[in-house]
Amino acid sequence: MLREAHGPSEEQLGFVRRLLTSESYLLSEHLHRLDPEARHRRFGHDVSDDFITRYASHAGDFGNVTFGYFVEGELRAVAELRPDNLMHGAAAEVAFSVEKPFVNRGIATQLMGRVIRTARNRGLRHLILVCMPDNAKMQAIARHYGAELKIEDGSVIADIVPKDPDYQSWVGELLDERMTYLHSALDLQKRVRGSAEL
Template identity: 30%
Template sequence: MTPSASARSEVESLRWNETLDNGTKLLIRAIRKDDVELERDFIERMSPEARRMRFLAHVNAPSEELLKSLTDLDFDRQMALVAIIDHHGKEVEIGVSRYATGADRTAGECAVTVDDDWQHRGIGTLLMRRLIEVARARGLKRLFSIDDPGNEKMQELAGDLGFSRHFDPQNPHEVVHSLDLS
């Protein structure tokens, strides 16, 4: 689905330059349709465990269909922000946060993933804070994530960001983190 002109214009303006505590500079921006190779490289660098936690399934190599669904978004209902560093003149994706809303566009299911080698540096927090900011500005009332109960990193991040936590009554193998945005 093609995003509306206003959504496309808004998305193009979503750019933040950030500096990590260690001095590393990164750019957080909305994902683009032409970021397929960035996203492929990012997913392929993930450990099998990180891919399982992110997709709640075993994913070996990302399919073209999966990559398209992750980069060619309907920005009226979806958002993805990527964290990018410059590595010897080449853009490298080191993290991504995203949400997708239902038909009513009041709540969004969100996720965040950070490259294994870049974890514990505040990137997940930066990505989620920017995603929350965008979601609020776009009128969402709630963000939630569905996670593996063993994903301690996500539990810690969600707690730090103010998300509440409960087990999914229909699936005891999943935990739901929820944040009221109103």
């Protein structure tokens, strides 16, 4: 059984890593834990539990890349990079979700940095972030990374233009990828141990 989050302590510093394709169930669990307001912000409309289950099962499709913020082995925030195949690989949409006890801790900014580096290394020219007009936090994060913002159909559209890749971006991603499988195994051990203690 998954432990509920009661708010992170100072000792509970998380870290960011890519989710493996086999870990789509973690994305599903995370999205199910979002409160109704957070779900609405993530998807732009109200969604059911069944919708979330189906959505998460396709997280690794079509070149999608999902990054997660883990605390004590549990996935507490997510950034999804979803290439727009209609634009022939030139653009991708990015979407975020953070569980309520973990908001206002700079997690989305960390995740955005990882997403932008990945976009650079894949040659993407535009990262599109769609958010609600009252989501000032995401708009501020987008501006922090140099985004142009405009309003379309009642939503705020942020367009971030990644820099070209360089040696540092390539090596950084390579090192992170080498650690992904190790951290995945360690996170699984923490979750199993936590379930056994309940």
